[in-house]
Amino acid sequence: MRKQPIGVFDSGVGGLTVLAALHERLPHESLLYLGDMARLPYGNKSPQTIIRYARQAASVLISRGIKMLVVACNTASALALDELRRAFHPLPIVGVLEPGATAACAATRTGRIVVIATEATVREGAYTRAIQSLRPGAEILAVPCPLFVALAEEGWHSGAIVEAIAKQYLEPVFSRTSTDVLVLGCTHFPVLADTLAKVAGPGIQLVDSAHTTAQAVAEMLVRMDLAAEPRAQPASVHFMSTDAPERFARVAARFLPQNLRPYEVELIDL
Amino acid sequence: MRKQPIGVFDSGVGGLTVLAALHERLPHESLLYLGDMARLPYGNKSPQTIIRYARQAASVLISRGIKMLVVACNTASALALDELRRAFHPLPIVGVLEPGATAACAATRTGRIVVIATEATVREGAYTRAIQSLRPGAEILAVPCPLFVALAEEGWHSGAIVEAIAKQYLEPVFSRTSTDVLVLGCTHFPVLADTLAKVAGPGIQLVDSAHTTAQAVAEMLVRMDLAAEPRAQPASVHFMSTDAPERFARVAARFLPQNLRPYEVELIDL
Numbered sequence: 001m002r003k004q005p006i007g008v009f010d011s012g013v014g015g016l017t018v019l020a021a022l023h024e025r026l027p028h029e030s031l032l033y034l035g036d037m038a039r040l041p042y043g044n045k046s047p048q049t050i051i052r053y054a055r056q057a058a059s060v061l062i063s064r065g066i067k068m069l070v071v072a073c074n075t076a077s078a079l080a081l082d083e084l085r086r087a088f089h090p091l092p093i094v095g096v097l098e099p100g101a102t103a104a105c106a107a108t109r110t111g112r113i114v115v116i117a118t119e120a121t122v123r124e125g126a127y128t129r130a131i132q133s134l135r136p137g138a139e140i141l142a143v144p145c146p147l148f149v150a151l152a153e154e155g156w157h158s159g160a161i162v163e164a165i166a167k168q169y170l171e172p173v174f175s176r177t178s179t180d181v182l183v184l185g186c187t188h189f190p191v192l193a194d195t196l197a198k199v200a201g202p203g204i205q206l207v208d209s210a211h212t213t214a215q216a217v218a219e220m221l222v223r224m225d226l227a228a229e230p231r232a233q234p235a236s237v238h239f240m241s242t243d244a245p246e247r248f249a250r251v252a253a254r255f256l257p258q259n260l261r262p263y264e265v266e267l268i269d270l
Numbered sequence: 271m272r273k274q275p276i277g278v279f280d281s282g283v284g285g286l287t288v289l290a291a292l293h294e295r296l297p298h299e300s301l302l303y304l305g306d307m308a309r310l311p312y313g314n315k316s317p318q319t320i321i322r323y324a325r326q327a328a329s330v331l332i333s334r335g336i337k338m339l340v341v342a343c344n345t346a347s348a349l350a351l352d353e354l355r356r357a358f359h360p361l362p363i364v365g366v367l368e369p370g371a372t373a374a375c376a377a378t379r380t381g382r383i384v385v386i387a388t389e390a391t392v393r394e395g396a397y398t399r400a401i402q403s404l405r406p407g408a409e410i411l412a413v414p415c416p417l418f419v420a421l422a423e424e425g426w427h428s429g430a431i432v433e434a435i436a437k438q439y440l441e442p443v444f445s446r447t448s449t450d451v452l453v454l455g456c457t458h459f460p461v462l463a464d465t466l467a468k469v470a471g472p473g474i475q476l477v478d479s480a481h482t483t484a485q486a487v488a489e490m491l492v493r494m495d496l497a498a499e500p501r502a503q504p505a506s507v508h509f510m511s512t513d514a515p516e517r518f519a520r521v522a523a524r525f526l527p528q529n530l531r532p533y534e535v536e537l538i539d540l
Contacts, residue, residue: 038319039309044423046514049308150420153314161434168431244316 002228005030005238006217007061008070011053012040012153013248014187015072016255018096021210022070023237023260025218028228030235034061036270038243041149042075043118043186050120054080056270058088060240067226069093070217074100074186074209075118078126092220099216100183100209101130107205108181111135114173114204115142116196117185118149127185141177142185145169152188155254158195166192166199174200184208191255240266272498275300275508276487277331278340281323282310282423283518284457285342286525288366291480292340293507293530295488298498300505304331306540308513311419312345313388313456320390324350326540328358330510337496339363340487344370344456344479345388348396362490369486370453370479371400377475378451381405384443384474385412386466387455388419397455411447412455415439422458425524428465436462436469444470454478461525510536 006026008019012035019033034057036042042050054076058069069091071077071084077095085093104113115127122144131138147165156162170182182200184190190208197206221227228235237260241248245265253261276296278289282305289303304327306312312320324346328339339361341347341354347365355363374383385397392414401408417435426432440452452470454460460478467476491497498505507530511518515535523531 038315044514044517045308046517049513146424147417147420147426150417154416156417161431161438164431164434243319244314247314247316 001067002226004065004067005032006068006070007032007034007064007066008072009034009036009057009061010073010187011036011042011075013251013255014152016252017187017190017208017210018070018072018213019237020256020260021214022217023234025214026221027234028230030228031237032061032064032066032240033237034240034268035242035248037241037248038270041118042073043120043149044146045120047079047120047124050076051080051083054084055087058084060268060270062088062091068217068220070213071095072187072213075120078121078124092224094213094217094220096187096209096213097126098130099212100185100207101127101134103207103209103212104131104181104183105134105138107207108138110178110180111138112177112179113138113140113181113183114177114179115140115183115185116145116148116169116189117142119144119146121185127183139177141173141179143169143173148192149186149188152191153251155251157191162192162195163199166195170199180204182206238266239264240268242268242270271337272496274335274337275302276338276340277302277304277334277336278342279304279306279327279331280343280457281306281312281345283521283525284422286522287457287460287478287480288340288342288483289507290526290530291484292487293504295481295484296491297504298500300498301507302331302334302336302510303507304510304538305512305518307511307518308540311388312343313390313419314416315390317349317390317394320346321350321353324354325357328354330538330540332358332361338487338490340483341365342457342483345390348391348394362494364483364487364490366457366479366483367396368400369482370455370477371397371404373477373479373482374401374451374453375404375408377477378408380448380450381408382447382449383408383410383451383453384447384449385410385453385455386415386418386439386459387412389414389416391455397453409447411443411449413439413443418462419456419458422461423521425521427461432462432465433469436465440469450474452476508536509534510538512538512540
């Protein structure tokens, strides 16, 4: 059981920011990544469709014998986590939303927090609930920024246009509230971090859920006695995509450090 | 047979620009529109996936008893039209790519044509072949503009950001070639036409396939003796979506004239 891989899934390549943090924090754990490239993005779809797609992705990873599932997609974490835990009980399942909320609460002094995310995540209100359960009285402003996903997927991470789009979304928000934390509530957004930090200005700290998710996974592995034995070499990372494996590999290179870039991506059907 | 509806399908709402042209040109024809909102966009997916999705969408429309199918999506027209004609023979099937090529050849004086489209359409080279079969010796430059789809879906149709993105894609092209025609080779792009015309400048004519597709459909109806009888009232238009019908209706309002806006959208599963 302890030798089995941890399954990680996302609508596409955004979740690779979480994969990279997991591999860095837990180099002895084998990882199995599934990107649902055929049906991305999830963030502008209905709850019913997001839940259905998440169940199908989880089923494939479970059929490969994983010991734990990480939902490395904020939209799926916001809309499908309860349903996945019910459907695949007792498999341990970690989402990125609660770790993101934890990171936000640790970073804020004022308790005024801005969350940027997809339309579906914002509509669901899940970040607001998760943060307020940790810090009652926190003021949360959640802002849908759907174009950021397209920019990240296209590899437009900085420059005048990305900055102008970030200003269009964020300047009205920052002028309305004096916040000190900006939560990147979508796993695509960390690749835009430099631009977002520039638009946010020096008084606002950017927070994403990648490292706190890796921390939550590490703690759960120990608690459930599921951690892999240390070994001389880092464990394997295997990549699967529901479409266009060569495109997956190309886009993944923008999200991953050199040593993790996929030289092979398995095409699967959901 | 002549009373049966014409089926129209697209990956989402872009094909509504074609639906509007069909309704204007052929007000007595009942129309059945299917937008595959659950899996859009098609333009960055693989040929195999695009063909599979197109077959599924066509099957649903055929099960509703259509007399003709219009593939109102350039990506599906470029990649799946031959396969659809083979699979569903002898159903008459009209794509938007050849009508777009016809419009481009009618508009150009110089024979130098720029086509903007999705990644998949450009990769397939279908526009270049279609234009050159009508006008051998034409010089065609095809440019993938994937962010335009996200902008159109988000309702960002004009303004400084849209203009900056259009310049980023198009200025290097216009500085390399002296063209007189810009083909909008994706059914999403006509909603950005004002901005694209501004960036292109007065010497370049914008061409889309909506009206030439309606013309091609009208001619095929007469040739095959399938045209509906004239009646006092315009015929019905029925809308179906594979996801989020209320979002479909909201976004559709940006693409359709007042009298065609859906007050009801049927949710279907593919």
